[in-house]
Amino acid sequence: xxxxxxxxxxxxxxxxxxxxxxxxxxxxxxxxxxxxxxxxxxxxxxxxxxxxxxxxxxxxxxxxxxxxxxxxxxxxxxxxxxxxxxxxxxxxxxxxxxxxxxxxxxxxxxxxxxxxxxxxxxxxxxxxxxxxxxxxxxxxxxxxxxxxxxxxxxxxxxxxxxxxxxxxxxxxxxxxxxxxxxxxxxxxxxxxxxxxxxxxxxxxxxxxxxxxxxxxxxxxxxxxxxxxxxxxxxxxxxxxxxxxxxxxxxxxxxxxxxxxxxxxxxxxxxxxxxxxxxxx
Amino acid sequence: xxxxxxxxxxxxxxxxxxxxxxxxxxxxxxxxxxxxxxxxxxxxxxxxxxxxxxxxxxxxxxxxxxxxxxxxxxxxxxxxxxxxxxxxxxxxxxxxxxxxxxxxxxxxxxxxxxxxxxxxxxxxxxxxxxxxxxxxxxxxxxxxxxxxxxxxxxxxxxxxxxxxxxxxxxxxxxxxxxxxxxxxxxxxxxxxxxxxxxxxxxxxxxxxxxxxxxxxxxxxxxxxxxxxxxxxxxxxxxxxxxxxxxxxxxxxxxxxxxxxxxxxxxxxxxxxxxxxxxxx
Numbered sequence: 390x391x392x393x394x395x396x397x398x399x400x401x402x403x404x405x406x407x408x409x410x411x412x413x414x415x416x417x418x419x420x421x422x423x424x425x426x427x428x429x430x431x432x433x434x435x436x437x438x439x440x441x442x443x444x445x446x447x448x449x450x451x452x453x454x455x456x457x458x459x460x461x462x463x464x465x466x467x468x469x470x471x472x473x474x475x476x477x478x479x480x481x482x483x484x485x486x487x488x489x490x491x492x493x494x495x496x497x498x499x500x501x502x503x504x505x506x507x508x509x510x511x512x513x514x515x516x517x518x519x520x521x522x523x524x525x526x527x528x529x530x531x532x533x534x535x536x537x538x539x540x541x542x543x544x545x546x547x548x549x550x551x552x553x554x555x556x557x558x559x560x561x562x563x564x565x566x567x568x569x570x571x572x573x574x575x576x577x578x579x580x581x582x583x584x585x586x587x588x589x590x591x592x593x594x595x596x597x598x599x600x601x602x603x604x605x606x607x608x609x610x611x612x613x614x615x616x617x618x619x620x621x622x623x624x625x626x627x628x629x630x631x632x633x634x635x636x637x638x639x640x641x642x643x644x645x646x647x648x649x650x651x652x653x654x655x656x657x658x659x660x661x662x663x664x665x666x667x668x669x
Numbered sequence: 670x671x672x673x674x675x676x677x678x679x680x681x682x683x684x685x686x687x688x689x690x691x692x693x694x695x696x697x698x699x700x701x702x703x704x705x706x707x708x709x710x711x712x713x714x715x716x717x718x719x720x721x722x723x724x725x726x727x728x729x730x731x732x733x734x735x736x737x738x739x740x741x742x743x744x745x746x747x748x749x750x751x752x753x754x755x756x757x758x759x760x761x762x763x764x765x766x767x768x769x770x771x772x773x774x775x776x777x778x779x780x781x782x783x784x785x786x787x788x789x790x791x792x793x794x795x796x797x798x799x800x801x802x803x804x805x806x807x808x809x810x811x812x813x814x815x816x817x818x819x820x821x822x823x824x825x826x827x828x829x830x831x832x833x834x835x836x837x838x839x840x841x842x843x844x845x846x847x848x849x850x851x852x853x854x855x856x857x858x859x860x861x862x863x864x865x866x867x868x869x870x871x872x873x874x875x876x877x878x879x880x881x882x883x884x885x886x887x888x889x890x891x892x893x894x895x896x897x898x899x900x901x902x903x904x905x906x907x908x909x910x911x912x913x914x915x916x917x918x919x920x921x922x923x924x925x926x927x928x929x930x931x932x933x934x935x936x937x938x939x940x941x942x943x944x945x946x947x948x949x
Contacts, residue, residue: 508936508939509934509936510934511929512925512926512927512928512929513928515928516928520936522939523939524936524939524940541929541934544868544869544931545869545934545935545936546826546827546830546869547826547830547935547936547940548936550826550827551940571900572900575900578868578898578899581861581864581865581868581899582865582868582869584861584865585861585862585864585865585866586865588824588858588861588862589824589825589826589862618858619858619861620851620852620855645792646792647792648792648793648795648796649791649792649821651824654789654790654821654825655825655827656788656789656800656804656825656827656828659788659802659803659804660804660827660831
């Protein structure tokens with residue numbers, strides 16, 4: 390594994406326009422792959438849009454992992470001039486018995502490699518979706534081991550630590566960040582959290598936000614790629630791509646000095662009794 | 670509980686000068702309390718210095734929690750014009766059978782309230798100290814519930830989450846941050862980690878770094894106080910105090926929206942099987 394080129398495609402999905410969102414996302418993946426991307430990250434719910442008004446609307450936009458959009462992403466990934474590209478994108482999923490999930494797919498030239506159902510639902514997502522019942526996977530791909538998280542998931546260090554311990558070189562984070570207040574000159578708080586998760590775990594993090602406004606909701610539009618040392622190495626303006634070449638291999642060595650190790654120094658003997666604790 | 674004034678006294682302890690370090694630390698606490706500090710945080714190992722050359726040197730500087738320095742801090746805390754002040758400072762501890770620890774004491778007008786022995790030893794600290802066998806306490810004081818962490822501890826989200834779940838309003842972090850490389854314009858990585866821990870847990874964090882150089886070791890000298898929203902509200906230059914007035918009560922409400930809650934949204938059902946996992 391050498392340098393891996395990661396691109397976040399900060400699109401503006403249109404609520405309700407499934408066919409158009411499929412086209413726009415596939416076109417973005419094609420462009421990114423043509424520019425050498427080994428990993429392409431798309432926003433959360435890129436097929437459907439985000440600000441739903443009813444369960445019926447969500448149901449009408451939900452798709453299964455057999456939908457044609459994944460074949461489109463897969464075909465685009467197959468055009469890689471390298472060893473193959475990998476696409477991670479969010480979608481509105483219809484599962485068994487019509488249950489709805491806020492999901493992300495990991496797709497490569499061979500097709501859908503994994504589907505993850507968001508385990509930490511944000512705010513009104515709880516009105517539409519069922520939370521997933523499994524922590525996210527780490528998928529071993531030709532370009533490295535890719536973990537997945539969706540938006541609010543990132544704010545739970547239990548989840549990012551899980552991905553790191555499961556061997557993730559990179560966490561791909563499809564996201565829709567609602568714009569929140571922050572002091573002048575500060576990065577969005579979600580980016581600070583991504584930086585800390587990367588630094589602590591020596592694991593790159595690529596957050597693909599969305600652009601535009603939707604039914605009055607303003608988005609942060611701050612896609613950011615963070616290195617294994619925890620520094621932002623690419624950010625994007627609205628409707629732009631953010632691209633960075635990452636040395637993911639460096640993150641596999643968790644040593645910080647000859648006598649310090651980010652994983653080896655964990656006090657698993659002490660955590661066991663407390664971290665699973667149920668609080669009110 | 671109303672606004673709480675927190676002061677970090679970024680001192681320059683002198684290696685080997687126990688008597689002088691006692692005087693300097695007590696004087697700093699007196700000054701901070703005179704300026705209205707409800708909580709005073711001192712650096713890690715403020716009684717001894719940090720860059721040791723041998724176990725014998727550490728042994729010669731180690732003190733018990735009955736040492737006069739704590740009476741000095743306690744007397745200074747008793748001068749508070751408010752309801753009473755609390756001091757958290759690092760010291761080189763001699764425990765039972767002469768075992769050495771990198772510890773921190775929580776002291777108020779009544780004396781030593783708690784001693785915490787650092788559980789995550791950094792680098793060469795492993796040559797001198799035994800790691801503590803208990804996660805840090807949260808001490809219920811007249812000014813709020815104060816959790817303790819020492820330097821490298823902060824880089825383990827298991828520990829900061831533990832403190833948050835145990836009810837900490839504020840984490841006091843005596844620290845000695847060795848200067849590390851960072852991109853121009855960036856904060857020290859430890860500060861980014863403190864910001865994320867604060868934001869994720871809605872819990873203030875006050876890191877008291879040290880100043881000066883010691884046996885060739887340069888320190889970051891970047892004491893920082895972070896609000897419950899995760900923003901730095903005070904930082905200090907070398908040999909200065911950093912002071913902030915914090916609304917700690919705000920952090921007791923973990924709701925982020927009517928339908929989102931930083932603690933309530935944790936998926937304890939999923940973490941239990943993974944976070945205690947032992948990895949190589």
